[in-house]
Amino acid sequence: MPSPKYHADCKICIGMMMDTTCKQRPADDRTDSHATRVRIGIILPQDRVTRACLTIPDVPYTADGDPVRAVTLTARIEGTSIVLDAPRQSAKHGHSVGQLLTLSPATPAPTATLTLHNCIAGRGFHWSKHIDVALPGRVELSVKDGHLLVVNDLDIESYLEGVITAEMSGDAPTEFLKAQCIVARSWMRAATERKHSELGIDFCNDDCCQRYQGIGAVTESAAGAVDQTAGRVLIHTTGGIVDANYAKSCGGITEAPEHVWGAPKPGQHSTVDAPRDSAIARFGAITETNIAEYTTGPWLGECDAYCSPGAVPDRDLPRYLGRVDDGGGHFRWHIRYSGGELTDLLRRTLRGDAELQIRHIQDLVVTHRGRSGRAIRLVVAYDDNRGRRQATSIEGQYRIRDALHESFLFSSAFDVRIERDAAGRPKTIDLFGAGWGHGAGMCQIGALGMALAGHDHRRILHHYFKDVTIASDPSLRDA
Ligand SMILES: [Zn+2]
Ligand SMILES: [Zn+2]
Known part of the structure; x- marks a missing residue:
């Protein structure tokens, strides 16, 4: 074991002078000195939070270098500093700790x-809510742009325990949890997406990166799943770690990465999320021609997709989902807008886009879809305030989902059906949809369905990823 020491230019060690237990390897170790720890943003400046409430357990902690235990503290910003409010008898009450507080x-x-x-969970999503989170390791509070940044610094395997029990429930089958863990570890180790480097963190705590809500929901089987797959990742035949994505429900066919991120990714592909002889295979890719049948056809009564209610009944789903997820109803869903409602919605969600002056929506036309049926280009035809017919296009799944629902549409795999009044204007606009999320990589509910059907994590992973092996992370193996 390396002896505890500080690293002179280490972003983790700076500002943690009270912590003599840094578990990082010393600088002369052969491995990346940061390889075993990760920094997760829990409250971000964009949350615009200026006050945070924390409960310290009844074990010795340090706050700003002073001993503290069994107390609830409020950290608030005053000017450019953090001020602690604590019980009156505490020496910490009203104490300014400058721009960084480490617990x-x-x-x-x-x-x-x-x-x-x-803390907020689900920034910008339809299920956004506030939750309490139990954070291990070190917690840092700092001031960024007048708002709080709260960072949890912890070891990677603990982080993964938190990820797999936030993405889905710790009560999900162990083989599912193992598959989820390997995918989450692969994504993290591939590390092609560093969306928050300006904040000095590796990832945020939300679906933007990977969901992490502390370790309060970790079960024995979740901890076992992480332990039994320790260090294991998906390796593509070309040798690299797979930048492995996942989403809640593909809807029956997973999406090709080029239709989500604009380029293929080694190891990922579009696949029918069902047994080999399934009726879904006849659809091939979903197009304008077959999307009506795909989303609402009578075949759904006997659908055997792994993510369908046939494999995971809606009534059972809540116990397997993450604690912030609403259960069920995402394999197929339906939303109806009146013409006026959709006009109002698009006026708000497209605001700023080319100064749109929408008087009436006239049509929604999907001009490009991915293989799973997800719209990647949508043309909105409308009459402007001068009565002229105009059209604007919305590009990409994310923007389409953002535009068509007040709090983010479940997916962009939908069939548009419009009923018109005598004047030809849309009276009702129905969206008949499939799935939840971008649909690429591992379908989480499908993987759950496979595990419930008795498949092990290897079979699950080879179903969703192609030309891959499951092996130890080379950077750890070479250590
Ligand atoms: Zn993020
Ligand atoms: Zn699926």
Whole structure:
């Protein structure tokens, strides 16, 4: 074991002078000195939070270098500094700690967690809510642009325990949890997406990166799934770690990565999410010609897709989903707008796009779809305020989902059906949809369905990814 030491230019060690238990390897170790720890943003400046409430457990912690335990603190921004509000008898009450406050267990305590109250989960999504999270390791609060940045610094395997029990429930079958863990570890290790480097963090805690809501929901089987797959990732035949994505429900056919991110990704492909002889295979790719049948056809009564209610009944789904997810109803869904409602909605969601002046919506036309039926280009035809017929296009799944629902549409795999009044204007606009999320990589509910049907994690992963092996992360293996 390397002896505890500080690293002179280490972003993790800076500002943690009270913590003598840094578990990073020393700088002369052959491995990347940061390879075993990860920094996750829990509250971001974009959340515009200026006050955070934390409960320290009844084990020794340090706050700003001073001992603290069994207390609830409020950290608030005053000017450019963080001020602590604590019980009046505490020496910490009204104490300014400058621009950085670090809270950490005073002695090594892997299971010790502090509770951060009321953090946002699901930024910008339809299910966004506030939750309490139990955070192990070190928690740093700092001031960025007048708002709080709260960072959890912890070891990677603990982080993965948190990820797999936030993405889905820790009560999901162990083989599912193992598959989810390997995919999450692969995505993290491939690290092609660093969306928050300006904040000095590796990832955020939300679907933007990977969902992490502390370790309060970790079960014995989830911890076992992480332990039994320790260090294991998906390796593509070309040798690299697969930049492995996942989404809640593909809807029956997974999406090709080029239709989500604009370029193929080694190891990922579009696949029918069902047994080999399934009736879904006859659809091939979903197009304008077959999307009506795909989304609402009578074949759905006997659908055997792994993510369909035939494999995972809606009534069972809530116990397998993450604690912030609403259960069921995403394999096929339906939303109806009146012409006026959709006009109002698009006026708001397209605001800023080419100064649109929408008087009436006239048509929605999907001009490009991915293989799973997900719209990747949508043309909105409308009459402007001068009565002229205009059209604007919305490009990409994300923008389409953002435009067509107040709090983000479940997916862009939908069939548009319009009923018109005598004047030809849309009276009702129905969206008959399939799936939840971008649909690429591993279908989480499908993987759950496979595990419930008795498939092990290897079979699950080889179903969703192609030309891959499951092996130890080369960077760890070479250590
Ligand atoms: Zn993120
Ligand atoms: Zn699926």
